[in-house]
Amino acid sequence: MEQLSIKIELHLKSEETKETSYIGKNVLFGEEVLLGSDYYIGDLTSIHSHVSIGNHVKIYGDCIVKSGSIICDNVTIQDGCIIGEEVRVNTGSNIPSNTKIPDYATVSPDPDDNEKIVIECKPNKMNQIMSSEIDI
Numbered sequence: 001m002e003q004l005s006i007k008i009e010l011h012l013k014s015e016e017t018k019e020t021s022y023i024g025k026n027v028l029f030g031e032e033v034l035l036g037s038d039y040y041i042g043d044l045t046s047i048h049s050h051v052s053i054g055n056h057v058k059i060y061g062d063c064i065v066k067s068g069s070i071i072c073d074n075v076t077i078q079d080g081c082i083i084g085e086e087v088r089v090n091t092g093s094n095i096p097s098n099t100k101i102p103d104y105a106t107v108s109p110d111p112d113d114n115e116k117i118v119i120e121c122k123p124n125k126m127n128q129i130m131s132s133e134i135d136i
Contacts, residue, residue: 024061036073054091066103093117 021035024042030049039053042061047053051065054073061079065071068086076094083089084103092109095117101107102121110116 030067042079060097 021038022040024045026044027041028046030047030051032050033047034052036053036055036057038056040058040060041047041053042059042063044062045059046064047059048065048067048069050068051071052069053059053065053071054075056074057071057077058075059065059071059077063077063079063081063083065077065083066085066087069083070088071077071083072089072091072093074092075089077083077089078095078097078099080098081095082100083095084101084105086104087101088106089095089101090106090108092114093107094109094115095101095107099117101119104122106120106122108118108120110118
């Protein structure tokens, strides 16, 4: 995977919308990463190829978002998380620190408790997922 390393802090601000975006130190990007507006990406984070990051997303430090994943609007990913390949993180999800989300999963906020998430796995990928570790 080719990666672009941004070794400076980048702060972008739109005067029209008052939105601010931030990319921390030593953040790595793969090819064809799409970034929405008003995002925060913390230090030492790696965003692999073909990832889409929506608006108002916070990805704190030392995280990995693997290829093909979609991070919808208004998502928070706390420090030290690993988001597997082709994962969809739905709007409003708040992923706790050091969580490992397996490949091909869908993450949604728990409708009964906003502090929790629900992880759903695709049945056709169950063999791969069964061997994956989920720490919450």
